[in-house]
Amino acid sequence: xxxxQRFTALGFRNLAPLALDVPAHGLVIVGDNGHxxxxxxxxxxxxxxxxxxxxxxxIDLVGFGAAAFHLAASTGAGSxxxxxxxxxxxxxxxxxxxxxxxRLADALGALPSVTVxxxxxxxxxxxxxxxxxxxxxxxxxxSPSYLTALTEYRAALIRRNATIRTAGKHPDTGAxxxxxxxxxxxxxxxxxxxxxDWAERVRPRYAELCTLLGEREAxxxxxxxxxxxxxxxxxxxxxxxxxxxxxxERHRGQDMRRGTTRVGxxxxxxxxxxxxxxxxxxxxxxxxxxxxxxxRLLEFETLRERLRQEPLLLLDDxxxxxxxxxxxxxxxLLLVRDQTQVILAVPKVSDVPAAFAHLARTRILEGTVTLxxxxxx
Amino acid sequence: xxxxxxxxxxxxxxxxxxxxxALRLTYHLLRQPKERGLRLAxxxxxxAERVHPCPVCHNPTESAECAICSDPRxxxxxxxxxxxxSDIGAIERSGEFRGVYHVLGGRLSPLDGVQxxxxxxxxxxxxxxxxxxxxREVIVATNPSVEGEATAMYxxxxxxxxGVRVTRxxxxxxxxxDLEYADGVTxxxxxxxxxxxx
Numbered sequence: 001x002x003x004x005q006r007f008t009a010l011g012f013r014n015l016a017p018l019a020l021d022v023p024a025h026g027l028v029i030v031g032d033n034g035h036x037x038x039x040x041x042x043x044x045x046x047x048x049x050x051x052x053x054x055x056x057x058x059i060d061l062v063g064f065g066a067a068a069f070h071l072a073a074s075t076g077a078g079s080x081x082x083x084x085x086x087x088x089x090x091x092x093x094x095x096x097x098x099x100x101x102x103r104l105a106d107a108l109g110a111l112p113s114v115t116v117x118x119x120x121x122x123x124x125x126x127x128x129x130x131x132x133x134x135x136x137x138x139x140x141x142x143s144p145s146y147l148t149a150l151t152e153y154r155a156a157l158i159r160r161n162a163t164i165r166t167a168g169k170h171p172d173t174g175a176x177x178x179x180x181x182x183x184x185x186x187x188x189x190x191x192x193x194x195x196x197d198w199a200e201r202v203r204p205r206y207a208e209l210c211t212l213l214g215e216r217e218a219x220x221x222x223x224x225x226x227x228x229x230x231x232x233x234x235x236x237x238x239x240x241x242x243x244x245x246x247x248x249e250r251h252r253g254q255d256m257r258r259g260t261t262r263v264g265x266x267x268x269x270x271x272x273x274x275x276x277x278x279x280x281x282x283x284x285x286x287x288x289x290x291x292x293x294x295x296r297l298l299e300f301e302t303l304r305e306r307l308r309q310e311p312l313l314l315l316d317d318x319x320x321x322x323x324x325x326x327x328x329x330x331x332x333l334l335l336v337r338d339q340t341q342v343i344l345a346v347p348k349v350s351d352v353p354a355a356f357a358h359l360a361r362t363r364i365l366e367g368t369v370t371l372x373x374x375x376x377x
Numbered sequence: 378x379x380x381x382x383x384x385x386x387x388x389x390x391x392x393x394x395x396x397x398x399a400l401r402l403t404y405h406l407l408r409q410p411k412e413r414g415l416r417l418a419x420x421x422x423x424x425a426e427r428v429h430p431c432p433v434c435h436n437p438t439e440s441a442e443c444a445i446c447s448d449p450r451x452x453x454x455x456x457x458x459x460x461x462x463s464d465i466g467a468i469e470r471s472g473e474f475r476g477v478y479h480v481l482g483g484r485l486s487p488l489d490g491v492q493x494x495x496x497x498x499x500x501x502x503x504x505x506x507x508x509x510x511x512x513r514e515v516i517v518a519t520n521p522s523v524e525g526e527a528t529a530m531y532x533x534x535x536x537x538x539x540g541v542r543v544t545r546x547x548x549x550x551x552x553x554x555d556l557e558y559a560d561g562v563t564x565x566x567x568x569x570x571x572x573x574x575x
Binding site: 106144145148152155156158159162163166170172175176178179180181182183 | 485487488492493523524526527528530531534535560561565
């Protein structure tokens, strides 16, 4: 069943008012850089997590001169998903089948998708927060309790930080800070266990994907705690909770001097290694790209498994900066999924791989999308 | 400033009332018999003049002590700690609790500048420990929000060394509810807090 049947956009970035019928297998968007390919993919991906995959604020997504943006999608399952954001009131309204969604969390993954783009290399060379965000979005989508834990954890964290910054003003700042540590430990343990278990489960697959993408040395990923505890790697949630509570208590004095909480899942790292060395400082550009692609493929496979549905695959010029051999391998991995609906954006018609030649083609020119005929005009 | 603007301005400060509603209420009062407006004014005056927090539990009252604290049938060895006086009504409606209350007057909220000394926690600790042995249990019934939990933790810490049993109300599924309609988060918490059937 195709996921996306029709997509409309109004007032989104540079896109002209758009109504796009998407065939079951997907389509190709051809357009020079700067004409809106990435914006169109970003608009579709917005319906996945109700925010920009590029990390832009909602207000920046409203087109120049527009008062609001509206996106809508009809899915193969017969669902009608709509979102509107108004610049003046900064209000976002999401409806699914005409019913307003009060908590965005309830509508996460309404149109599940994974975006693959050259920017993904940031996943590997960027700061640990990039990798934590990948985990958070992925795990929040597949488990409501993860999202609750994440929300509670963040709320408790900013409050503990606010409390320890008043250290010195009150004799019992330690006790005041400790009041937030219960929630930090409980919610933090839930986050830790979900992230660790995911990393452990996909670890062999990550290594396999990296090999398939052409890496000769062994690739490994591991979830690493920021708490210097001697917790066994397979400890259960209660043990993690206690360990985290203990670490928070031990670090409390130091945290108060530094004015910030330095242990907990918000400082943890998804560690990537190749041939035993850390990938971030030691890997080559090509190795970084392979790892980033493998992470995106893992994201795709995890979503498919947990949502029991094929996510939409949004490919934003995925072969840019890849040599021919790597491109061929990437293509092979992507093509295993003939059930998947693909939207491929490339700069030139000649960039469309033969394997995607059967997809309908559209051209994007200054934000306007038009269908191309068989001759590619 | 006219009397109309004056009253509308005062009404608009109330929670949930905007400028338009405030004006509408003001004109409504103008159209009523004079007696009704005066009754409202007297009720407000009495509220402001006579109602004060109960010196024992901080529940608002007109008497020396509130109706609950002065009721000899209430069990003073169990104190239920709530954030707001309005929470007392909710617990009283359950008819299940026979102890007494303690109103904190809010919850810890460092982002809004609410610190422990802005709440009645110090008073609670004195109440629970002086004279020793009178209070057996303190039930912390702050809201199950992040700030409510932290407030509960802080209260627990302050009472930890006093030899008083400190308990926390449970969270889970509503009675008479349908599992099908409960949200996932509540179900997850109810599952985590499951207990053996005896």
